[in-house]
Amino acid sequence: MKKLSVTALLASSLLLGACSMSQGGDDKAKDTKKSDGDFKIGMSVSTLNNPFFVTLSDGAKAEAKDEKVNLTVVDAQDNASKQASDVEDLIQQDVDLIIINPTDSKAVASAVESANNADIPVITVDRASEGGEVVSHIASDNKEGGKMAAEYLEEVIGEGAKVAQLEGVAGSSAATDRGAGFEEVAKDGFDVVASQTANFNRAEGLTVMENILQSNADIKGVFAQNDEMALGAIEAIEASGKDIKVVGFDATDDGVKAVEDGKMIxxxxxxxxxxxxxxxxxxxxxxxxEKVEKDIPVELELIKK
Structure with missing residues (x-):
């Protein structure tokens, strides 16, 4: 009877060991079975109503085609709740990796954490996430860009001039960093009489600039944290008949054309x-x-006429 019990125990141990090995083998097969062409990548973009992010998305699509990977791009429409829902949908689609361009750097943290919990790696682009684990963050140095804008504006209009700043979406790392860079130079170089958000939007840039001009008719310069707001501001400035120098950010096609046409410096x-x-x-x-860098900078350039 004792001999039979030992035999049964040994058989059970072997069976459990076999199950454990089988499970581990399946996991390994799952990790290695895919070639590049089988990879499914999801990409959540803050908004495709902005030329900058359309261009970013197009760059990703072209590279995905070259790399022969499957890419699904979804538009958060500048809505943090929709972005969270979009990321959950991508998780349910069992994508292998998610690229996120956050609408709101703080709000997106829960979506990043959801992907983490599902063992799906995340890469952020242009704007960072304030929470969750990210494989890599790819962006320009927005703070340095803000400094570059302020320094060139000061070079053109002179130290001590009155200026205004049009800010991007509150809570986005791009708006925070560009503003910080601009203000680092402006605190000693300018008299900043107004700094208001226009949410990276051209129509809002027009309206906000009209309001600023009503109470600050003598400003000499404007820094807009993206080209869309800058172009809206230019419409308001042209309607007022004033000579106010504007610096934008992003170098979109419309923005570069405005520089070439002399409407934006x-x-x-x-x-x-x-x-x-x-x-x-x-x-x-x-x-x-393969090992990838935690932070991958993309070089900035000042575009002037």
Whole structure:
């Protein structure tokens, strides 16, 4: 009877061991069975109503085609709740990696954490997440860009001049960093008489600039944290008949044309195509088990006539 019990125990141990080995083997097979062409990547973009993010998305799509990976792009429409829902949908689709361009750097943290809990790696682009684990963050140095804008504006209109700033979406790292860079120079170089949000939107840039001009008719310069707001501000300035120098940010096609036409003195080129391409390249490397940098900077450039 004792001999039979020992035999049964040994059989049970072997069976459990076999199950354990089988489970581990399945996991390993799941991790290694995919080639580049089988990878499914999801990408959540803050808004496709902004030329900058359209260009970033197009860069990612082109690179995905070259890398032969499946890319699904979803538009958060500048809505943090929709972005969270979009990311949950991508998780349910069992994508291998999610690239997120946050609408709100703080609000997106819960979506990043959801992906973490589902063992889906996350890469952020242009704007960072204030929470969760991210494989890599790919962006230009927005703070440095803000400084570049302020320094060039000071070079053109002179130290001590009255200026206004149009801010982007509150809570986004891009708005925070660009503003911090601008203010680092402006605190000693300018008299900043107004700093108001226009949510990276052209129509809001027009309205906000009209309001600023009503109470600050003698300003000499404007820094807009993106080209869309800058172009809206230019419409308001032209309607007022005033000579006010404007610096934008992003170097969108419309922004660069405004510089070439003399309507805007400069824009900071952030190279969205390169950001999108780099995001896909980094995603594929990470999915193939290669080590990737935690922070990948994309070079800035001052575009002036």
């Amino acid at each position: 400069a824009t900071i080129a952030q190279k969205p195509t390169e950001i999108g391409e780099t995001a896909i390249e980094t995603a594929v490397k990470s999915l193939n088990g």
